[in-house]
Amino acid sequence: MPDTDTTPPAPVVAFDETGLPGECLPQYDLIRRWLDETPRDFIELKRREAELLFRRIGITFAVYSEGGNPERLIPFDIIPRVLDPAEWTMMSRGLTQRVKALNAFMRDIYHEREILHAGKIPAELVLHNDGFRPEMQGFDVPHDTYAHISGIDMVRVGPKEFFVLEDNCRTPSGVSYMLENREAMMRLFPDLYSRHRIAPVSHYPEELRDTLRSVAPPNCEGEPTIVLLTPGANNSAYYEHSFLADEMGIELVEGVDLVIDENIVYMRTTEGLRRVDVIYRRLDDDYLDPLTFLPDSLLGTPGLFNAYRSGNVTLANAVGTGIADDKAIYPFVPAMIKFYLGEEPILSNVPTYRCSEKDDLAYVLEHLDALVVKETRGSGGYGMLVGPHATNAERQMFAAKLKAKPYDYIAQPTLALSTCPTFVENGIAPRHVDLRPFVLSGKEIRIVPGGLTRVALRGGSLVVNSSQGGGTKDTWVLESVGDAEPHRR
Amino acid sequence: MRLTVRHQTSYTYSKPITYAIQTLRLSPRPYEGLNVIAWRVRGAARHELPSFIDGYGNLVHCHTVNHTHDSAIVTVEGEVETRATDGIIRGAEETLPPLFFLRTTRLTAVDPAIEDMAQSLPGAGFERLLALMHGVHARLAYTAGSTQSNTTAAEALKLGAGVCQDQAHLFIAAARALKVPARYVGGYLWAGSGDENQASHAWAEAYLPEFGWIGFDPTNRTQPGEAYIRASIGLDYWSAAPVRGVRRGEGEEALSVKVKVKDWAAQQQQQQQQ
Known part of the structure; x- marks a missing residue:
């Protein structure tokens, strides 16, 4: 646990991605x-x-907290965010390490639970967590891979200081923006683009497809049939679901398009039923199968989990990955890396106060004006408090919530997220950014260079989530620095 | 004791339906108190159903009827050898640690009334759990049809009535309030020769470090003995449910369930006399 000294909050003087002043x-x-x-x-x-x-x-992208038309354009900023080769090499090594450890953790937690026996993580924190799905206990998934697609949110606070802010191992979204942003930059600014040597990202759908193919169930003979399962057109990320299905050349299906017969999953097609081997599902665990999870869910397919657990179909991501990206588990990821891989973590965690701990809670209540408080199960920037930017009333409201349900909250120091030049109403100004690289795990780990850069468009705002008024930028990972040869594309 | 089970569920629909699927947790797995001699679960097509072992260690069968039909039938037939173990479960495949079974669920959530009931129990350890078993029996009068499958322990306690499922839920909720891991058990009960009231049954198990898992049947105020066939466990009814199903079609469903649990020896005798 971080030392509970009472240093005042650092003033938000952020490192700018383009360099130090001057x-x-x-x-x-x-x-x-x-x-x-x-x-x-x-x-x-x-x-x-x-x-x-x-x-x-x-x-x-649908924004839930706004009334009226839920479909809104996510603002795109044309000034790219750039990473040099060394920065990316370090980051991608760190991401590979982290995702390996997260998958090893899930394999362990749903089998022998060695990490709990070794006392590295409090057992109740895992066993009493809603993200821990007893239905997965003892089930072997292909290649011991649970999080086939992870979005690891990274922030930077200094020239060499990168932190992982959170892991997303359930159904992370945003990769379609990464692809579309690149497409847009190439079309709008071909000259600027061709003067850089930028690592490509357009092969992401292919890499995703290969990843999904590599985790087909052992009993699948020949070319696996892969589908993308969406909750439907009302889902905030529906655009992305149809985009990715299209790009991969696979069917986009809803729960009603699938049917289970004798524990085998089929999809309804105009030529009759066709067996399905791998499901890239963008539907949460709770809604997957009314026979196993929420009994009144109409979005899923009854019997799907039974077919999965019988090894007749692979779900990507696996059921039960919520245990790995829970914010109460997050503080223990560095310990997982040491425990499973015997390595020192390459990427740092943000120091985190667990409000379920008495001392931590007391510290958090004392320093609400300096901390960011998050719900352990929240996502998308909902239900969080940015202490330094909150009103007194908001802080008091959060203090009451913390006291009532300390288990549901963590707190972190307010980080001075790095800024990147961004177009705003009156010219160009620095705005805070983060980065979500997408890590693919199947038989092997693959990462398309870069990821999705999100930018807080409101001046001074530290919340980059698109649901909270954030925008996006293209992310360039340079293969080499300097002016590219003039004839190179 | 050698017990034979024949459990037949017939579904008939007022209008033909196009699809039906069920998850069945109706099969015992061996432990010191029970040995499976033969057991099979069959569906409408009279073939053996595909099965798997779930996260709790239950043997689960999957039944689907993927064509237009107006009736369906599921048959469970089996034979087991049971042995009294004073309710103690030894030698079972335990997949999840006792600590997990302190987790609350919607059906077993503790409200002030349950908390009160738990805290006012006399004694400690095993004695206190016995008192709880009797307390549940006293507070929840067994009344067929008084509750539904989604009735919570708190609702049943308020009502003061319920069936074995509710009694098991109340026992589990109160035990967990006392930080004693507890779980739901579904199965069959041999209710004695000549008794026509044979049925599926539900009870509870609690974990005490000195004994391990021990069964408690609040309905009959007893520790499960050789008349009990333990077929499924879970956090509550939903995870241990003997049958969970979904069907597609407009028809109304009519259900007929016949359960016969017989003492094999008596059966043999009867057959010889005939």
């Missing part, structure tokens, strides 16, 4: 010059073009 890191050099040289009118024109482009594609 300098410009080499990877941003070309972009800086381009911004200086290009007339504002031209850039304005391109910004409007970008918006039109996204409207035409129809890339939208």
Whole structure:
């Protein structure tokens, strides 16, 4: 646990991705010059073009807290966020390590529970957690992989200081923005793009498909049939579901399109029933199967879990991955890395106060004005308190919640997330960003370089979630720094 | 004691339905108190159903009828050898640790009335659990049809009535309130020769470090003995449910369940006399 000294909150003077004041890191050099040289009118024109482009594609995201039309365009900022080769190498090694440990943790937790016997994680924290699914106990999944697709949220606070803010191992979304943003940048600014050597991302759907193929059940002979299971058109990420199914050339199905017969999963097609081997499901555990989980769910397919548990179909991600990305479990990920891999963590965790611990709770209540408080089961930036930006009334409301249900909350210091130059109403200004790389795990681990950069568009805001008014940027991982040869595409 | 079971469930629909699926937890697994001699679960097509072992260690069968039909039948037939163990469960495949069974569920959530009931029990350890078993029996009058499958322990206690499922839930909720791990058990009960009231039954198990898991049957105020066939366990009725099903179609369902649990020796004798 972090030392509970009473240092005052650091003023939010953030590291800028382009470098310390007065300098410009080499990877941003070309972009800086381009911004200086290009007339504002031209850039304005391109910004409007970008918006039109996204409207035409129809890339939208439902925002639950707003009334009215839930479909809204996520703002796209045309200034890319750039990572140099060394930064990315370190990050991708760290991500690989972390996801390996998370999968090893799930394999262990649903089998022998060695890590609990060794006293590295309090047993109740796992066994009494809603994310722990007893239905998965003793079940062997192909290649011991549970989180086939993970979105690991990273933040940066200094030149070399990267932190993992949270792990998303259930049904992380956002990868379609990563792909569309790149597409848009290449179309809008072909010259700027071709002057950089940027690692490609467009092969992500192929990599995802290969990953899903590699985890087909052992009894699947020949080419596995893969489908993407969506909760339907009302889901906030429906656009992404149909986009990915399309890109991978697989069927997009809803629960009613699947039928279980004799413990085998089939999809209804115009030519009759066709056996399904792998389901990339974007439907939460609770809704998957009314015979095993919520009995009144109409979104899933009755009997699906039985077919899964019998080894007749693979679900990606596995059922029960919520135990690995629970915010109460997060503080223990570095211990998992040491326990399962015998390695030192490459990526750091943010120091975290677990409000279920008496001392931690007391500290958190004392320092609500300096901390970020999160619900252990929350996601999407809902149900959180950013202490320094909250009103007194909001802090008091949270204090009451913490006292009533301490188990449901964690707190972290307010990090000065790095900023990146961003177009705002009156020119270019620094705005806070994070990064969600997508890690694919099957027979092996694959990471498409970069990820989704989210940006808090409101000045000073530290909340980058698209549901809370955040935008996105293209993320460039450079293969080498400096002006590319003129003829290179 | 050698017991034979014949459990037949017939479904008939007022209008033909196109699809039906069920998850069945109706099969005992061996432990010191029970040895399975023969057991099979068959569906409408009279073939043996596909099965798997679930997270709790239960043997689960999957029944589907994927065509238009107006009736279906599920038959369980089996034979087991039981032995009295004073309710203590030894030699069973335990997949989840006792600590897990302190977890609350919607059906077994503790409200102030249950908390009160638990805290006012006399004694400690085994004695206190015996008192709880009698307390549950006294507070929940067995009344067929008084509750539904989704009635919670708290609701049943308020009502003061319930069936074996509710009594098991109340026992479990109160035990967990006392930090004693507890779980739901579904199975069959031989109610003595000549008794026509043979049925599926539900009871509870609690964990005490000095004994391990021990059965308590609040309905009959006794420790399960050789008349009991333990077929499923879970956190509550939902995870241990003997049958969970979904059907597609408009028809109304009519259900007829016939359960016969017989003492094999008496049966042999009877057959010889005939």
